[in-house]
Amino acid sequence: MSVNARTMSDDELFYGHKACPGCGGALVVRQALKVLGKDAVAALPAGCMSATGFNFPQLAFANNAMITPFAATASVLSGIEAGLRAQGIKPDGCTVVGFAGDGGTADIGLQALSGAIDRNDDVLYFCYDNEAYMNTGIQRSSETPFGASTTTTPAGPSHPGCVTGKKDLFAMVAAQGIPYAATASIGYPNDLLKKVEKARDIRGTRFIHVMAPCPVGWGFPSSDTIALGKGIVDCGLWYLAEYEDGRFTLNRDPGRFASVADHLRSQSRYRALTDADIVTIEAHRDQVWQRLRQRCSCESS
Amino acid sequence: MLEVIWHARGGQGAFTAARVLGAAASADPDTFALAFPTFGPERRGAPMRAYTKIAARPIGDRSASRRAAIVVYLDDTLFADGWEDELAEGGVVLLNSKVAHPDARVVTVDGSGLAADILGRAIPNTVFLGAIAALCDAVTLENVEEGIRATMPAKLHERNIAVVRAAYDLVAGRARADALPCCSEAAPIEGASGEKEREASSVVSAEPPARIIPQLQELTVAPERFARSTCFQGGHLVSKNAGWRSLRPLVDQQACTGCFNCYLLCPDGTIYKQPGAGSSSTVAIDYDFCKGCGICAKACPAHCIAMVEEGGGRDEALHIRQ
Numbered sequence: 001m002s003v004n005a006r007t008m009s010d011d012e013l014f015y016g017h018k019a020c021p022g023c024g025g026a027l028v029v030r031q032a033l034k035v036l037g038k039d040a041v042a043a044l045p046a047g048c049m050s051a052t053g054f055n056f057p058q059l060a061f062a063n064n065a066m067i068t069p070f071a072a073t074a075s076v077l078s079g080i081e082a083g084l085r086a087q088g089i090k091p092d093g094c095t096v097v098g099f100a101g102d103g104g105t106a107d108i109g110l111q112a113l114s115g116a117i118d119r120n121d122d123v124l125y126f127c128y129d130n131e132a133y134m135n136t137g138i139q140r141s142s143e144t145p146f147g148a149s150t151t152t153t154p155a156g157p158s159h160p161g162c163v164t165g166k167k168d169l170f171a172m173v174a175a176q177g178i179p180y181a182a183t184a185s186i187g188y189p190n191d192l193l194k195k196v197e198k199a200r201d202i203r204g205t206r207f208i209h210v211m212a213p214c215p216v217g218w219g220f221p222s223s224d225t226i227a228l229g230k231g232i233v234d235c236g237l238w239y240l241a242e243y244e245d246g247r248f249t250l251n252r253d254p255g256r257f258a259s260v261a262d263h264l265r266s267q268s269r270y271r272a273l274t275d276a277d278i279v280t281i282e283a284h285r286d287q288v289w290q291r292l293r294q295r296c297s298c299e300s301s
Numbered sequence: 302m303l304e305v306i307w308h309a310r311g312g313q314g315a316f317t318a319a320r321v322l323g324a325a326a327s328a329d330p331d332t333f334a335l336a337f338p339t340f341g342p343e344r345r346g347a348p349m350r351a352y353t354k355i356a357a358r359p360i361g362d363r364s365a366s367r368r369a370a371i372v373v374y375l376d377d378t379l380f381a382d383g384w385e386d387e388l389a390e391g392g393v394v395l396l397n398s399k400v401a402h403p404d405a406r407v408v409t410v411d412g413s414g415l416a417a418d419i420l421g422r423a424i425p426n427t428v429f430l431g432a433i434a435a436l437c438d439a440v441t442l443e444n445v446e447e448g449i450r451a452t453m454p455a456k457l458h459e460r461n462i463a464v465v466r467a468a469y470d471l472v473a474g475r476a477r478a479d480a481l482p483c484c485s486e487a488a489p490i491e492g493a494s495g496e497k498e499r500e501a502s503s504v505v506s507a508e509p510p511a512r513i514i515p516q517l518q519e520l521t522v523a524p525e526r527f528a529r530s531t532c533f534q535g536g537h538l539v540s541k542n543a544g545w546r547s548l549r550p551l552v553d554q555q556a557c558t559g560c561f562n563c564y565l566l567c568p569d570g571t572i573y574k575q576p577g578a579g580s581s582s583t584v585a586i587d588y589d590f591c592k593g594c595g596i597c598a599k600a601c602p603a604h605c606i607a608m609v610e611e612g613g614g615r616d617e618a619l620h621i622r623q
Contacts, residue, residue: 005561011513012570016538019568021545021594027568038513062515062536189565215594223595223608226566 003193008034017060018052022222024212024229025049025128027186029099032126035196038063039091041084043077045109046070047101048135049128073100073109074116077123095124095200102129102143105209106167117176117205124199124206127169130214138217142167145237146284147277148269150217155272165284169209174243179204181243185211187229191240191251202244211238219268228266234258236285239292250296260285302356303439304366306387309375312345314426317453318373319351321430325440325448326355332439335360348379355439361531371395371437373429375412395432397425408432410472419464427461431468442469514570517541517589542569546593548608550586556605557583563597563606572597 013033019026025048033040042065044050050067053060068076077098084090100109105127116123132150133139140150144162147155155161173181180202184192192210199206213228215221220228232238235258240251261278264270273281305322309315316338323334333356340349352366370392374380377398388394388406396402397412410432412425427449434442446462453461515536559582564572571591577583586597598606 005565008565010574012515013513013536015515015536015570016517016542016590017569018542021568021592022596023568027566030568030570031565056533057537058539059533059535059537060515062513065535186566221595223599225568225594226596226600 003035003197004190008193009037011038011062013038013040013062014053014060015062016058017049018055018058019048020214020216020222022215022225023048023052024186024214024225025099025101025130025134026052027225028126028128028192028210028212029053031186031189031193032097032099032196033063035193036095036097036124036200037093039094041065041080041094041096043068043073043080043096043098045073045098045100045104046135047104048130049099049101051135068098070104071108072112073098073104074112074121074123074125077125078116078119078121081122096122097124097126099126099128101133101135101141102127102131103133103139103141105129106142106169113173113207114176117173117178117207120179120204122203122205124208127207127209128212129209130212130217131166132214132217134214134217143169146281147264147273148218149272150269155269157272160273160277161269169207170241170243173207174248177246178207178243180206181208183209183211183239183241185229185233185238185240186213187211187226187231187233188240188252189226195242217269219271220266224266228263231258231263231266235260235263236289237263237281239289241292241296248296250292253293257285302354302360303371303437304369304389305353305355305371305373305433306366306369307351307353307373307375308379309349309351309373309426310345310379311340311347311349313375314424315349315351315373315375318375318426318430319353321427321445321448321452322353322433322440323355323448324452325430325434325444326353328444328447328451332357333359335363337363339365348376359532368392371433373433375425375429393436395429395436397429408436408472410468412468415467415471416464419467420460427464428468431465432472434465435469435471435473442466541589542592543589546591547611548593548595549588549611550591550593550595550597550606551609552584552586553605553607554583556603558603558605559583560602562600562602566596566600568594568596 014030029049040063045068077096081096129143132141132144138150139152140162143166146165147160149155149161153162170183180199182195184195195208211229213225242249260282307315307319319336323336326332327334335354338351354360368387368389370389372387373395375397380396394407396407396409398409399411401409412428413423415428416425417423430445434440434445445465449461450458515538517538564584569590571587572584574582575585595608598608
């Protein structure tokens, strides 16, 4: 039975947390735990979700959860999984799951993730991508897109902000032959839920990279988080794809992209972008999609 | 809690002894122990310390002990002025030395000599495990032997157990008849209160709710409870998030179609399903934890959720909707 708003569990396993209003990352954790259930054991490195979920004695996770060293999310997941098995106390249907931000995954935790995939440990790793180190005050990560202003890549009249593009984690984990990898966005919740459900039932290392807009870091009203999560997919700056059994699948191929300019102009982090910068971003998007379409057999349009 | 400070030089086996002592004490399922060393980048021969902590419940304080009931010196050149400062009242120093010490609080044992005779090497660490078993109620000779079997390589068991027994006989024969007061008093008291805590927590979890959702607790956790462990009750909420909100979502129950879009998309999970008229369902909001982000109002295809200023009434909400 597919999980959706009607069929999903009434349990709220991530509740009372101190994330900002309209937090995309919090929604990733909440929805994932809805699918994975109370026996999931979660591990989170330094980042928004650990800072806002574990405010002793206010502990927002109702399932077992712990904080890991920043670089060690995937290693701790491996250890939890092996420990539960060795002690014979791993419940049926228990998923050992990590929730790390883009900085904790693409920068600081990358080698630990690569190691877990290398060993094919039976863990599920979520990267909730808000495109910068939001917990510490919006510093650039290697998932910060071109043109975004952060405190370490400040934009101004003569500088577009971040001058590098997003690191392609999805391709990196696929290159290691991971059993299952996917990209998703909280703007497409049913696609996300379907992927979590699929990942839950696959053994070996699974990786899901979820776009999680951040009202504070991106600069938009807290009520627009879902709209931004949908908009970034519709204009082609993010994509919904899967890698399974060595095959790439594009879950959504918008034949015509929505306006990149409209999407970018709705966020204050892009306020210094010139029209020429936006043309550059569109050209880069088209290159990315050319590669994606070559790589993927298209599932639907 | 019984604390033991081990002074030694790298290579004398102080950390091994600290660990075996902890393993010996925690052979009893109701006893908990920690053992850890502190040292710098120096290697063999440099002064170092190790610590053992033993208590009747999980030990939350992982910092080095400043004062201890038992302070062991595996090397007498480390026994220096100021040794009294580390010794808890009624405690004892165990000193590896051939020469007796005038202070009654200092028990000397020729650990190196004993080890050289039995082990063939002057590694004095396990000698002092036997001495501690003789002086202190926290561990018995049998516990220590079990600890050695559990933590040391098999080929070392026999001779180290022989060392422990010899040291036990040596110290038990001549030390004070009373065991250390700090050991015999501490254990039963902590055990009793630990029992109470276990009972309390089993009462809480006796009836699991049909729907798992963290609940607001009336009391915060008192330090004397949380300082005992590094594990805490999940889903423990002590403060609301309502104060963050300047706008409040109001649901028009008549217009709600029960699509649950708002429920699906709430980052805080504060929207819940409730029975509506007939067989239909609608949604309601937990205002204790809603932060007023407004995602639900934007997500509602029937436009039946309005964001109203805190303090405004229901009429105002309906007005905004129209």
